[in-house]
Amino acid sequence: MNGTTQNGKALPPEWQRDAQSRLEHGERILATFEPDLDQRLFFARGLVLLTDRRVLAADEDGRPGAGALRWQAWPLGPDTTLKAQEYGGAGVLELVGPEGRLGHWRFTAGRGPEAQRMLQQFALLRASQDGAPPPVDSVCPSCGAPISPEDGRCLACSPEPTTPSVSGLLRLFRFTRPHARLIVFGFLLTFASTTASLIPIYLTQPLLDKVLIPHQNEKPADFGLVPWYLSGMVGAALLAWLLDWGRVYTLARASERVSADLRSKTYAHLQRLSLEFFGGKRTGDLMARISNDSDRLCNFLSINLVDFATDILMIVMTATILLTMDPLLAAAALCPFPVIAWMVYRVRGRLLRGYRQAGVAWSAMTSVLADTIPGIRVVKAFAQEQREIERFDHSNDRVFYANDRLNRVWAVFSPTVTLMTTSGLLIVWSFACWRAFHHPVTVGVLTVVIAYITRFYSRIESMIRMASATQRAAASAQRIFEILDRVPSVPEPVRPVAPGRLQGSIDLRAVRFKYGVREVLHGLDLKIEPGEMIGIVGPTGAGKSTLINLICRFYDVAVGAILVDSTDIRSFPVEEYRKNIGIVLQDPFLFYGTIAENIAYGRPGATREQVVAAARAARAHEFILRLPNGYDSLVGERGQSLSGGERQRISIARALLTDPRILILDEATSSIDTETERKIQAALENLVKDRTTLAIAHRLSTLRRADRLVVLERGLIVEIGSHDELLRANGTYARLHRAQMEVMQGHAI
Amino acid sequence: MRSESGPNGRDTGPGFTLHHDAWGRLVLTDVSGREHAGVEPVRAFPLSSPRHGVSVCDAEGRELFWIDDLDDLPVSVRKVLEDELTRREFVPVLRRVLSVTAVEPSEWRVETDRGPTRFLLKSEDDVCPLDDHRALVTDANGIRYLIPDLRELDATSRRLLERFL
Ligand SMILES: Nc1ncnc2c1ncn2[C@@H]1O[C@H](COP(=O)(O)OP(=O)(O)O)[C@@H](O)[C@H]1O
Ligand SMILES: [Mg+2]
Numbered sequence: 049m050n051g052t053t054q055n056g057k058a059l060p061p062e063w064q065r066d067a068q069s070r071l072e073h074g075e076r077i078l079a080t081f082e083p084d085l086d087q088r089l090f091f092a093r094g095l096v097l098l099t100d101r102r103v104l105a106a107d108e109d110g111r112p113g114a115g116a117l118r119w120q121a122w123p124l125g126p127d128t129t130l131k132a133q134e135y136g137g138a139g140v141l142e143l144v145g146p147e148g149r150l151g152h153w154r155f156t157a158g159r160g161p162e163a164q165r166m167l168q169q170f171a172l173l174r175a176s177q178d179g180a181p182p183p184v185d186s187v188c189p190s191c192g193a194p195i196s197p198e199d200g201r202c203l204a205c206s207p208e209p210t211t212p213s214v215s216g217l218l219r220l221f222r223f224t225r226p227h228a229r230l231i232v233f234g235f236l237l238t239f240a241s242t243t244a245s246l247i248p249i250y251l252t253q254p255l256l257d258k259v260l261i262p263h264q265n266e267k268p269a270d271f272g273l274v275p276w277y278l279s280g281m282v283g284a285a286l287l288a289w290l291l292d293w294g295r296v297y298t299l300a301r302a303s304e305r306v307s308a309d310l311r312s313k314t315y316a317h318l319q320r321l322s323l324e325f326f327g328g329k330r331t332g333d334l335m336a337r338i339s340n341d342s343d344r345l346c347n348f349l350s351i352n353l354v355d356f357a358t359d360i361l362m363i364v365m366t367a368t369i370l371l372t373m374d375p376l377l378a379a380a381a382l383c384p385f386p387v388i389a390w391m392v393y394r395v396r397g398r399l400l401r402g403y404r405q406a407g408v409a410w411s412a413m414t415s416v417l418a419d420t421i422p423g424i425r426v427v428k429a430f431a432q433e434q435r436e437i438e439r440f441d442h443s444n445d446r447v448f449y450a451n452d453r454l455n456r457v458w459a460v461f462s463p464t465v466t467l468m469t470t471s472g473l474l475i476v477w478s479f480a481c482w483r484a485f486h487h488p489v490t491v492g493v494l495t496v497v498i499a500y501i502t503r504f505y506s507r508i509e510s511m512i513r514m515a516s517a518t519q520r521a522a523a524s525a526q527r528i529f530e531i532l533d534r535v536p537s538v539p540e541p542v543r544p545v546a547p548g549r550l551q552g553s554i555d556l557r558a559v560r561f562k563y564g565v566r567e568v569l570h571g572l573d574l575k576i577e578p579g580e581m582i583g584i585v586g587p588t589g590a591g592k593s594t595l596i597n598l599i600c601r602f603y604d605v606a607v608g609a610i611l612v613d614s615t616d617i618r619s620f621p622v623e624e625y626r627k628n629i630g631i632v633l634q635d636p637f638l639f640y641g642t643i644a645e646n647i648a649y650g651r652p653g654a655t656r657e658q659v660v661a662a663a664r665a666a667r668a669h670e671f672i673l674r675l676p677n678g679y680d681s682l683v684g685e686r687g688q689s690l691s692g693g694e695r696q697r698i699s700i701a702r703a704l705l706t707d708p709r710i711l712i713l714d715e716a717t718s719s720i721d722t723e724t725e726r727k728i729q730a731a732l733e734n735l736v737k738d739r740t741t742l743a744i745a746h747r748l749s750t751l752r753r754a755d756r757l758v759v760l761e762r763g764l765i766v767e768i769g770s771h772d773e774l775l776r777a778n779g780t781y782a783r784l785h786r787a788q789m790e791v792m793q794g795h796a797i
Numbered sequence: 798m799r800s801e802s803g804p805n806g807r808d809t810g811p812g813f814t815l816h817h818d819a820w821g822r823l824v825l826t827d828v829s830g831r832e833h834a835g836v837e838p839v840r841a842f843p844l845s846s847p848r849h850g851v852s853v854c855d856a857e858g859r860e861l862f863w864i865d866d867l868d869d870l871p872v873s874v875r876k877v878l879e880d881e882l883t884r885r886e887f888v889p890v891l892r893r894v895l896s897v898t899a900v901e902p903s904e905w906r907v908e909t910d911r912g913p914t915r916f917l918l919k920s921e922d923d924v925c926p927l928d929d930h931r932a933l934v935t936d937a938n939g940i941r942y943l944i945p946d947l948r949e950l951d952a953t954s955r956r957l958l959e960r961f962l
Contacts (some may be wrong), residue, residue, distance in 0.1 A: 089887055091912035137940040138887030148819025160939035565939035
């Protein structure tokens, strides 16, 4: 015994010795659990051990860190059981005996899986005592390696989310790599054009010192040189213009490419994220990130970054020229520089925070739009236009105030920088005059030096102004990388198993699922044969759609496993697996496009004949023909130009066209009249024939053809059997059936 | 108000008694002396009006009693109900935010009314303003933390939260 239990989890080291000393001779620890709340629900540490004969528990007895533990122990009698419940963020693990509760421990939702593992161990222990067969293995969702129930998690790989170390803008450089050549070319052009633009100033010195000043001092001046100097200046200016042209275009193109890449990468990543991500996000926010933030980045890359590079080049070059011409003067010119650097440093964080807030406010505003425009019918029906206007104004105001705060910071900062650079120039001027007074220096040199220094400072100033643009871009980059860094909660397997064309057997094993902290499926076991048709019935909210979501892998199970063709579905690549599934949802969604395009959505290469055949089978053909443009009619966004039943029939056709191995109908016929449904039923009969079908329906008559019916109630399977068997059993199904018969008879009267 | 009729025509006053049994379940005994084991009190407006509108449901989730206002109940019943409610609702109140890491998912170190703790926050959307000064933080495990009044937090906490609100 080394203090590790069978589920691989070590005891807290400081408690290990204490725990070991409590064990009887030969007693083995099967599972450990560390509750993290006390009975009053305060955060506290505790320990529960399950051994092969007892349950031991320790807590710190209200004195955290004191090291003294209060121990309790209960022998496991034949009637003792362990139970766990969770509600609203906290849970309780209970040890229950025949006369009542023996002990209970409270924990936060994060410890739920650990508690479940202890229960599994307990079940295993009971099973081994009863001589029952050992439970089956599961498969690691990530690498496909088998996991035994003792471990509860994969030992081969424990995927840890990697957090990036560099933030924001620096990470953009990953996206510039594919365009490195264009960018390098652009920078060469920048270098050349900067050099060219500095030549005219350089030529002023000989013009002054050799021609103009001697002439002024009435010495012989060589005016023959003037055309040369002037043409040199004009030539350099023309060259700079030409090179600049190339530079601006090249770099702008490169940055446009980079941000286009960024946009499509983000969108592609977004498409791969699971439904869980979208459940927590607002559409408007996502739209703002992809459109607005990437546009900001593009602007930054194409305008500010290029300017920034030019500025740096300019500064370096002018500084070099200055240093060669007059080192002391150059040194004096740099005096205000540290102050400016300090100021930039101070204001940076404020700007970044400000821009982030402005970004969030903008997203909130877009969200209001994305929320109300699709719901405009409801707004109008309840005459709430004025309230929606106010809601929008409210979020618009927030955008205004966020930007206003930024402007306040900026308004102070920007003129201060100007003041600093102006005072820098003053220092230079006074120093230069002082030098000219003491040491003879030619006016030419002085003029050139001053001209360069002016340029130097104007460049520094523009570079500092970039602080704002940089921080704005950094805020946008953060918002985009937040999407890119999100690991899909339905992860792709590390060692995928190709599903190919599946047979279609489905095996649910002790499946549990939670939305947030609310558990909606509490352990389902179900085996479905290939080609079987299963009807799922139960009151609304029972978890029928949730079960379907799990089988389609829109979400991953929390505990347990779903096996298709005896392979855990988490070891299939998600897309290939879903190609085997056809699904018709409760609320069918059509995309903007023609009817034919919508039917062929799952199989874009389908021929016209196939599309028509699918539509016929779904009994959609005739109503489509009655539309003015037949199969070429546009359905409008979300299919708004069609009735609910028509949309549903199109989505049935869409599912049929993909010829799936597993067909899922989630209340697919709920908004179709009984007459049409009967027709579809006839069509479905052929289609259902050799594929596994799971059909949810409220009208029980829809499920007449089902081989078996599964009755789901409050997240549990309460009955399984054929229609007749269930009627005979006189349970929930029989009750539902009676109620429907009564309603139908009521209608008949 | 105490012995007035509830909305179901049932008595919401001392018309029922509550106690815990040996299994730790809450047992409600109604006027006719019938016992309902494992009943659960549920607040209808846990955030906007926690003391008004408490429903007592049976183990199947069917409503047995509706209580308009907890303060109308006799002290003994109220005490049991409130104890049970605090045990079912685990929403620690954030008193101070000590640190928040910069990259997402961010790690938070906080002090709550139930002691110090740390947790992971998946994204900034999980900090959700409720009304002008209140906010709800939902961590990666779905545990909710309430900030009853942003203005009452100290400056450090407010600065750390600023980025999320
Ligand atoms: N995305 C979601 N987030 C949180 N809870 C959900 C979500 N979807 C469904 N639920 C809840 O899960 C329970 C089961 O829902 P569902 O499976 O849709 O029921 P049904 O049997 O009617 O199809 C319901 O109580 C519902 O409120
Ligand atoms: Mg449903």
